Amino acid sequence: MAATPAPRLVERSRQAARAEVARTGVALFLERGFDATTMDDVAAAAGISRRTLFRYFGSKEEVALGHLSGLGDELADALRAQPDDVDVWDALVTTFEQVLPTALAADDGAARALSQLVESTAALRAAHADKHRLWIDALTPAVAERLAGSPDPQLAARAVVGTVLACLDAATHEWLCSGDTRDVGELALAALRAVRGTR
Template identity: 45%
Template structure:
């Protein structure tokens, strides 16, 4: 039987498996020891790889938690582009963000990952970097939804809407974290947006 077209090669499947194993090991150590207290050398040793091999899979320790920012940004843009053209900018961003909720892993729950963000300055810095990149990626779509003619640079109105939506997302996640995961993050996001737009 011929392999399916576009099926991942053995090498790619092996790479994904190793990537997943390193991620799981690192998240387990972050939960046990704390993010800042865990070193790349400790992660590599626990995963049975060299420090050099770790950096073959991840650019930094932050990337283990954050993921591939470029790939994530592209996925966010694709999700937004797939939203119906009849949705307002706010509606489309809401549905896009809801579709990107973090999934639990065997090593760390979304709540534990949110705790890492709250406690680690380096993760917060990368998080800000991600938001600035998203403003750039999502601006053309939001401009269209706002009826703004495209220009050489992103319109500040589109960037302002995206930045405000991301701020609402951040405060909703933080309120959810502080509730111990008992509050509904989508409801918290909607409350934040309603207050902003009142």
């Protein structure tokens, strides 16, 4: 498989600016509350115009959760890079081991606060569910390719991907509601292994 070319400097600069605006927006949401914060507030705090803000993000929900947008495609690419002879579930666990630490890298306190904000805000819960659907759409074809010999590869793939996301939800719940000191990525991998019955 050919290596993916590195983003050009302009695109890297845009990604860095987008990430900085998102951090500013999330900090405002945590300070003032999601519903009480407007896009104008985010633009002012970030020192950019409203027009520029909307070039980066189409909504407040996207400001809060935009960092998850490309995760489905990233997971699908990593899964396709796994050896063909590896069992689909083992390949998925390896994929998440490779992708999650980077995808979820953040200050633990800030990440936990954002997760709690999502759990307590109806609009963000709905937006997060939409992200899950995008991940399912991205991952299902990659899983189906590994199940091509099964009677219903698309059905089986969608069921497997749904189970994976249920593991992520279980890990997030445990992370928020228990005293477990592991980070959410570690808990997600533990949940994936638990479903398979492996350690």
